[in-house]
Structures are given as structure tokens and as C-alpha cells.
Amino acid sequence: MNVQNVDYQNAQAAQQFTQSLRETGFGVVRNHPVPKALVERIYAGWAAFFEDEGKHQWRFDPATHAGFFPASISETAKGQTQKDLKEYFHIYPGTKVPDSLQADIDEYYRIAQEVAETLLGWIEANTPEDVSTRFSESLSSMIRDSHQTLLRVLYYPPFEGGESAGAVRAGAHEDINLITVLPASNEAGLEVKGRDGQWLPVPCDPGQLIINVGDMLQEASSGYFPSTTHRVVNPEGASRQRARLSLPLFLHPRPEVTLSERYSADGYLKERLKELGVS
Numbered sequence: 001m002n003v004q005n006v007d008y009q010n011a012q013a014a015q016q017f018t019q020s021l022r023e024t025g026f027g028v029v030r031n032h033p034v035p036k037a038l039v040e041r042i043y044a045g046w047a048a049f050f051e052d053e054g055k056h057q058w059r060f061d062p063a064t065h066a067g068f069f070p071a072s073i074s075e076t077a078k079g080q081t082q083k084d085l086k087e088y089f090h091i092y093p094g095t096k097v098p099d100s101l102q103a104d105i106d107e108y109y110r111i112a113q114e115v116a117e118t119l120l121g122w123i124e125a126n127t128p129e130d131v132s133t134r135f136s137e138s139l140s141s142m143i144r145d146s147h148q149t150l151l152r153v154l155y156y157p158p159f160e161g162g163e164s165a166g167a168v169r170a171g172a173h174e175d176i177n178l179i180t181v182l183p184a185s186n187e188a189g190l191e192v193k194g195r196d197g198q199w200l201p202v203p204c205d206p207g208q209l210i211i212n213v214g215d216m217l218q219e220a221s222s223g224y225f226p227s228t229t230h231r232v233v234n235p236e237g238a239s240r241q242r243a244r245l246s247l248p249l250f251l252h253p254r255p256e257v258t259l260s261e262r263y264s265a266d267g268y269l270k271e272r273l274k275e276l277g278v279s
């Protein structure tokens with residue numbers, strides 16, 4: 001299995017990228033419009049946020065699910081028994097974050113959303129017609145002006161020794177949404193499950209963007225694009241003492257968008273959140 005590393009500026013990029021998604025559920029893109037310096041500033045600023053007890057004042061609002069989710073209530077991946085070793089902050093359009101972090105995170109949300117629209121255009125243009133005729137509207141318009149698209153600032157704390165046996169940074173799971181866009185993390189650990197069942201590390205060179213197919217694109221494409229299982233493994237050696245940050249943008253269609261004969265985007269999301277135990 002080969003997760004392609006695609007040059008965003010290359011004339012063949014759209015075709016190469018879509019082929020990688022089709023074959024592996026994942027693609028890696030370089031030379032893209034998300035500034036590396038912006039991502040680095042966000043990682044540094046948010047590491048300080050999560051390392052300060054003041055974060056508890058930003059606890060999420062149960063009505064909107066925006067805000068800080070402490071490790072004690074964060075997700076348990078479907079089919080796992082232990083909670084993931086992570087905490088995160090959920091940002092939707094208009095979500096307030098600490099003043100010093102607001103401008104950069106808004107900028108990242110805006111640029112990543114634009115890149116996602118372009119990538120969805122690439123995917124659609126390279127999808128066989130018998131599959132794409134079943135899309136209820138263009139993939140890029142499904143996410144345009146959507147208030148459901150979720151930016152998750154993720155913090156995996158350094159290991160301190162008190163973690164419960166068997167707990168992992170992120171248990172094996174699939175994403176619910178259409179596609180996920182995330183910049184390379186500051187630390188390794190993300191792995192993708194190949195068709196042969198083998199786990200493979202996803203390359204994480206600084207400055208690259210990683211994109212994966214979520215369940216909603218799998219559903220809308222009748223399985224043509226596979227929503228691939230992935231996980232974040234625990235570090236070994238010196239990197240156990242280091243926190244890991246990541247910044248996935250989960251692209252969600254507007255709630256009323258028809259995904260398939262069985263599901264609207266909203267109906268699908270509600271069903272899946274119930275399974276995760278977070279709604």
C-alpha cells in the first residue's frame with residue numbers, strides 16, 4: 001500500500017491525489033497553501049493552553065459541543081474499552097477561544113476549509129461517472145458555508161506513568177465526516193490500516209498536509225472511496241516525555257445535504273455520535 005505524496009502545484013496532482021484516496025483512504029500533499037509557520041505558531045500557543053489549568057474555564061458547552069474537552073470525558077473509540085489519552089478543544093464557525101489564539105486559529109480554519117473545497121473538486125473530477133452521478137450535489141458545495149465543519153485542536157499529554165494499562169493516544173477508528181484535512185503533527189504516531197490488515201505509519205514531515213476519507217464520503221460514493229481505519233500509537237523512548245499536537249479539520253456537509261438513499265448528513269452524524277457516547 002502506498003500513501004502518495006502529491007505536489008499540490010503539479011498538473012497531475014488532482015488525479016494522483018484521488019488515486020491515493022481510492023487505494024488507501026489517505027493522501028499526503030506538499031506545496032499547499034497552508035503556511036507552515038502558522039501551524040507551528042498554533043502548536044506552540046495551544047501547547048501552552050493545554051498545559052495551564054486555566055483551560056478548565058473553557059469547558060465545552062453541552063448545547064453546542066464547542067470548547068475544551070478534558071481527558072476525563074474525551075472519546076472512547078468505537079469498540080474500544082479505554083478512553084483515548086487525549087484532550088481537545090472543538091471549534092466551529094464563530095467559536096471563541098482565548099484572545100491570543102483567536103486570529104491564528106480563525107486563519108487556519110479559513111485556509112484549510114478553502115483547501116478542502118479544492119480537494120473535493122479534485123476528487124469529484126476524478127470519480128467515475130457512475131459513482132459521481134449519485135452525488136446529490138457537488139462535493140465541494142456540500143461543505144460550503146457549513147456550520148458543522150469542526151476544527152479539533154488535539155493535545156496528547158506527555159506520559160507520566162499513571163496511565164491505565166492498555167490505554168492509547170487514539171484507538172483505531174474511522175472519521176465520521178466527508179474528508180479530514182490535518183497538517184503533519186509535531187510528533188509521529190499516526191498509523192493507517194492497509195487492506196492486508198497491516199498498520200503503516202503515515203509520513204509526518206513538517207509542512208505536509210494529510211487528508212483522509214471519512215465515512216460520509218464512503219457512504220456517498222457507495223464504498224468507492226474507503227473510509228480507512230487509523231489510530232495514534234503511544235511513543236517510545238524520549239518522545240514519551242513530549243506532548244503531541246494535531247489539528248484535524250473534519251469537513252461536514254450542511255445538515256440537510258442528502259448523502260445517500262438512506263441518510264441525510266444530519267441523520268448520519270446523530271447516529272454515529274450516539275455510538276461514540278458523546279451525545
Ligand SMILES: O=C(O)CCC(=O)C(=O)O
Nearest residue numbers: 154175185190232246248
Ligand atoms: O492526531 C492525529 O494525528 C489524528 C487524530 C484523529 O484521527 C482524530 O482526531 O480523528
Ligand SMILES: [Fe+2]
Nearest residue numbers: 173174175230
Ligand atoms: Fe481520525
